[in-house]
Amino acid sequence: MPIARFELVEEYGEAVLSGNAALFIGAGISQGAGLPGWDGLLDPIRTSCNVPKHHDYPLVAEYIANELAGGVTALHDYILQELTTAPFRPALNHRLIARLRVPQVWTTNYDPLLELAMTAAGEGHAVAVDEQTIRLIASNQRAVIKMHGSISGDPAGWDALPVITRTDYERYEIDHPRMWTVLRATYLSRTMLFLGFSFVDPNVEILLRLARTLDTAPGDRHVAVLKTPDPHKADELRLHQLRIDDFQNSGIRVCEIADYGEITEILTQLLRRTRPARLFVSGSAAAGTTTADEDEQILGAWCLAIARELDRETDWEIASLQGPSGWLVTRDVAALRRIEGRYDPAKLTFHFRKKSGPPVQLPDRVGTAIYADRTREELVVDLLDESRAMLVVRGGSKTTEEIEWAVARDVGVVPLACSGGAAYDYWEANQTAPPGLGARPTDTGLWARLNDPDPANAAEAAHQLLAQAMYQR
Numbered sequence: 065m066p067i068a069r070f071e072l073v074e075e076y077g078e079a080v081l082s083g084n085a086a087l088f089i090g091a092g093i094s095q096g097a098g099l100p101g102w103d104g105l106l107d108p109i110r111t112s113c114n115v116p117k118h119h120d121y122p123l124v125a126e127y128i129a130n131e132l133a134g135g136v137t138a139l140h141d142y143i144l145q146e147l148t149t150a151p152f153r154p155a156l157n158h159r160l161i162a163r164l165r166v167p168q169v170w171t172t173n174y175d176p177l178l179e180l181a182m183t184a185a186g187e188g189h190a191v192a193v194d195e196q197t198i199r200l201i202a203s204n205q206r207a208v209i210k211m212h213g214s215i216s217g218d219p220a221g222w223d224a225l226p227v228i229t230r231t232d233y234e235r236y237e238i239d240h241p242r243m244w245t246v247l248r249a250t251y252l253s254r255t256m257l258f259l260g261f262s263f264v265d266p267n268v269e270i271l272l273r274l275a276r277t278l279d280t281a282p283g284d285r286h287v288a289v290l291k292t293p294d295p296h297k298a299d300e301l302r303l304h305q306l307r308i309d310d311f312q313n314s315g316i317r318v319c320e321i322a323d324y325g326e327i328t329e330i331l332t333q334l335l336r337r338t339r340p341a342r343l344f345v346s347g348s349a350a351a352g353t354t355t356a357d358e359d360e361q362i363l364g365a366w367c368l369a370i371a372r373e374l375d376r377e378t379d380w381e382i383a384s385l386q387g388p389s390g391w392l393v394t395r396d397v398a399a400l401r402r403i404e405g406r407y408d409p410a411k412l413t414f415h416f417r418k419k420s421g422p423p424v425q426l427p428d429r430v431g432t433a434i435y436a437d438r439t440r441e442e443l444v445v446d447l448l449d450e451s452r453a454m455l456v457v458r459g460g461s462k463t464t465e466e467i468e469w470a471v472a473r474d475v476g477v478v479p480l481a482c483s484g485g486a487a488y489d490y491w492e493a494n495q496t497a498p499p500g501l502g503a504r505p506t507d508t509g510l511w512a513r514l515n516d517p518d519p520a521n522a523a524e525a526a527h528q529l530l531a532q533a534m535y536q537r
Contacts, residue, residue, distance in 0.1 A: 065484075066308060066312075066317070066318045066319060066320045066511070067287055067317045067318065067319045067332075068319070069196070069319060069321075069326075069329075069330060069503060070502070070503040070504045072257075072287050072289075072319045072330065072385055073330065073333045073334055073337050073503040073535075074337070074503070074535060075255070075285070075287075075340050076255060076257050076287060076334065077334055077337030077535065078288070079254070079255035079285070080164065080165060080166055080334065080337075080338045081338055083167060084253075084255060085166050085167065085169065085254055085256075085537045086166060086167065086168040086169070086170065086254040086255070086256045086257075087161065087166045087168070087169045087173075087256070087257050087259065087486055088169075088170040088171070088256055088257070088258045088259070089161065089169065089170070089171045089173065089178070089258075089260045090171070090172055090173070090258070090259070090260035090261040090265055090267055090273075091172070091173060091260060091261075091265065091267075092259070092260030092261060092262065092265075092324060092327070093155075093157050093158065093171075093173070093259060093260035093327070094155075094158075094159070094173050094175050094177055094260075095131075095260075096155035096156070096157050096158075096324075097152075097153060097154060097155035097158065097175075097177055097463055098150065098153075098155075099175055099177075100146065100147075101438075102121040102264075102265070102266070103145055104492040105143065105147075106121060106124055106125060106128065106157065106358070108146075109128055109132075109139070109142055110124055110128055113127070113128050113131040113132065114131070115127045115128055115131065116137050119264060120230070120266070121266050122228065122229055122230040122232070122233045122266050123230045125139065125228045125229045125230070126229040126231060127228040128371065129229055135381065137257070139228065139229075140222065140225060140226060140228075143174070143228065144215065144220065144221070144222060147174060147175060147215060147220075148215065148220040149346060152175060152176055152177055152180060152264070153177075154177045154178070154180050154181035154184070155177070156176050156315045156328055157260075157327060157328055157331060158177045158180075158181040158433065159181045159184075159185065160328065160331035160332060160335060161178060161181065162178065162181035162182040162184070162185045162187050163185055163187070163335055164334055164335055165206075165338060165340065166206075166333065167205075167206055167207070167254075168206075168207055168209060168250055168254070169206075169207070169208050169209070170209045170211060170247065170250070171208065171209070171210055171211070171212075172210075172211060172212040172227075172267045172270075173210070173212075174212065174213045174214060174215050174226055175215060176214070176215060176216045178208055179191055179208055179212060179216075182206075182208070188204065188205075189205075189206045189207060190202075190205055190206070190207045190208070191207070191208045191209075191210065191214070192207060192208070192209045192210065192241075192254075193210045193213070193214040193223045193224040194223075194224045194242075194243075195240060195242045195243060197239070197244055198242050198406060199242060200242050201246070209243070209247075210224065210247070211227075211240070211243050211247065212226060212227035212228075213225055213226035213227055213228075213529060214269075221356035221447065226351075233266065233269070246435070247270075247274070248274065248278065249396065251274045251278060251280075251286070252278055253283045255286065255287075256285075256286045256287075257286075257287050257289070258271060258286070258287070258288035258290075258316070259289050259327055259330075259331075259488050260327070261288065261290065261319070262290065262291065263290065263303075263304065271288060271311070271316055272310070272311070272314055272316075275311075275314035275315045275316050276314050278315075278496050280281060280314065280315025280316075281492055284315035284316070284317070286315060286316045286317065287316070287317045287318070287319055288311060288316050288317070288318050288319070289318075289319045289321055289326075289327060289330065290308075290318055290319075290320060290321070291320070291321050291322070291323070291324060292304065292320050292321070303393075303443055308320075325447070332474050333474070334505045335474075336452055336474055336475065336476070336535075337452070337502075337503070337535050338447075339450055339451060339452050340381060340449060340450055340451070340452075341379055341380050341381060341449065341452060341534060342363055342380070342382075342383055342447075342451040342452060343374075343377075343380050343381065343382050343383065343452070343453050343454070343455055343530065343534065344383050344384065344444075344447055344448060344451040344453070344454045344455070344470070344475070345382060345383070345384040345389055345390040345393050345394070345454075345455045346384070346385075346387065346389065346390065346454060346455070346456050346457075346459060346466045346467070346470075347363075347387065347388065347389030347455075347456050347457035347458045347459035347463050347464050347485070347486070347487060348387050348388045348458060348459050348460055348462070348485075349362040349363055349388050349458060350462060361459070363388055363392050363457060363458060363483070364392065365387055365456055365519045366458070366480055366483040366519050366522075366523070367389060367392035367393045367396060367457060368392075368396050368484065369379050369519035369520050369522070369523035370393055370455065370457065370480060370523040370526055370527070371392075371393050371395075371396030371400060372395045372396075372400065372520075372523065373523045373524060373526065374393070374397050374527065374530075375397055375400040375401060378401070378406055378411065380411070380534065381410075381411050381412075381413060382394055382397060382411065382412050382416060382431075383413045383414075383415060383447055383451065384413075384415070385414070385415055385416070385417065385440070385443065386414040386415070386433075386462075389456075389457035389458060389459065390414070391414075391427070393455070393457065394412045394414070394430060394431055395427075395428065395430050397412065398430045398431060409430075409431050409432050410432055411431075412430060412431030412432065413432050413433075413434055414431055414432070414433050414434065415434050415443055415447060416433065416434065416435045416436065417436065417438055417443045419441060424491050440462075441469075444466055445469055445473070446468060446474045446518040448469055448470050448475050449473060450474065451475055452475070452533060452534045452535065453475060453478060453501075453530050453533035453534050454466075454467070454470045454475050454476065454477045454478070455480065455526065455530060456477060456478070456479040456480065456486060456487040456490065457483045457487060458480075458483040458484055458485035458486070459485045459486035459487055460485060460486060461486075463486035463487075464486040464489065464490075467479075467486060467490050471499075476501040476502060476520060476529075476530075476532075476533030476534075477490065477499070477533075478501070478514070478526050478529045478530050478533060479491040479514060479524055480514060480523065480526050481514040481515035481522070482514065482515050482516055482517055482518075482522040491511070491514055491515060494511075495511070495512075498511040501529055501532045501533040502532040502533050502534065502535045502537065503535075505533060506529065507529075508530070510525045510528055510529055511525075511529070513525035514526055514529075
């Protein structure tokens with residue numbers, strides 16, 4: 065059976081966190097940046113060379129090279145020209161992959177889009193393009209490995225000539241023994257995720273050759289994301305199922321998608337899954353409340369109820385800006401953990417933004433205070449980019465703004481609706497169709513319980529949904 069998306073996100077995300085993952089990306093990823101696929105790349109020159117259309121693209125390339133006056137060199141020049149007519153601009157999927165902390169990213173693409181995305185994101189990396197540079201890749205560094213050729217420079221040129229013809233494919237293991245050896249070792253030792261391929265992509269041969277020659281078992285850890293064909297074409301559907309069975313019997317599980325846009329969703333969910341196990345707490349008391357005593361009186365029951373639930377989640381970091389809700393939840397969690405000897409100040413953090421005057425002091429010695437020279441928006445956005453979930457207790461207009469920032473960054477938001485304010489507003493707006501959490505649908509019954517007038521019942525439901533958002537359920 066194909067693997068479900070939430071299983072892919074959970075299992076591959078765990079491999080990323082353990083440093084034991086590798087990614088293999090094909091032409092489908094760069095097509096999102098406007099670059100052509102095999103058809104778009106070869107069809108113009110195939111037509112001019114009077115080479116009939118054929119599903120074996122490397123063989124078509126072989127025939128084209130035979131027909132051109134300049135042979136395979138002329139084909140290389142044509143490909144370079146076709147791929148560099150416009151400036152290289154990474155697409156969203158390249159930027160998401162750049163932020164996903166995978167030690168090895170393999171690709172059959174010639175373009176430099178992934179390297180550009182990593183550089184723009186400030187992600188250090190090495191690049192291997194041939195037999196010499198693959199020797200320099202250390203096991204403890206992040207690497208982009210371009211096994212079929214590479215374009216770079218200004219003016220653009222080939223750093224490594226393309227693997228394009230049938231001869232190139234058939235001689236690959238002979239001409240690139242080190243590259244093939246490293247790929248085999250990666251396949252045997254890491255969990256690999258294959259993205260941007262279709263069954264007509266000739267590079268699918270690489271996947272099956274690895275699987276069949278390395279004696280991997282059915283249902284092994286590797287996963288390929290593949291698009292389902294038109295449901296109205298019975299022959300294509302049958303062939304698709306046979307290919308899936310072949311993949312899975314050879315040790316590569318398949319996650320089916322209906323549209324290539326789902327790759328972006330998968331990458332986004334993987335990014336969230338591999339963030340630190342941090343819960344960001346947002347919220348405040350009723351509008352017009354100005355004193356700490358009033359804040360505590362309004363929020364006390366709800367914050368204590370959720371603190372009793374979060375008390376047991378000692379692996380989570382609870383972070384806030386030391387607003388009323390964040391302070392009370394964190395303070396109560398700290399008090400409960402101190403009683404049982406499980407208190408760790410590093411797991412309870414308060415983040416203070418840039419302000420004029422002396423630094424703000426915490427009311428009591430609780431957790432760890434972190435001061436940053438950032439505006440409120442910069443600080444919250446930075447925290448959300450490194451959080452898996454957000455808990456909202458009551459709150460006003462600023463809390464509503466923070467919810468919007470969280471949703472835009474695909475952070476799972478769980479509102480304690482019974483506390484009112486911004487939490488209730490967000491809960492009510494999503495009452496009929498709650499947003500998914502942790503790559504799974506949200507149980508509507510649990511969502512409804514978030515507005516239970518009994519704080520303990522509402523907090524219990526919030527805890528279950530937060531565990532789902534944190535990928536622990």
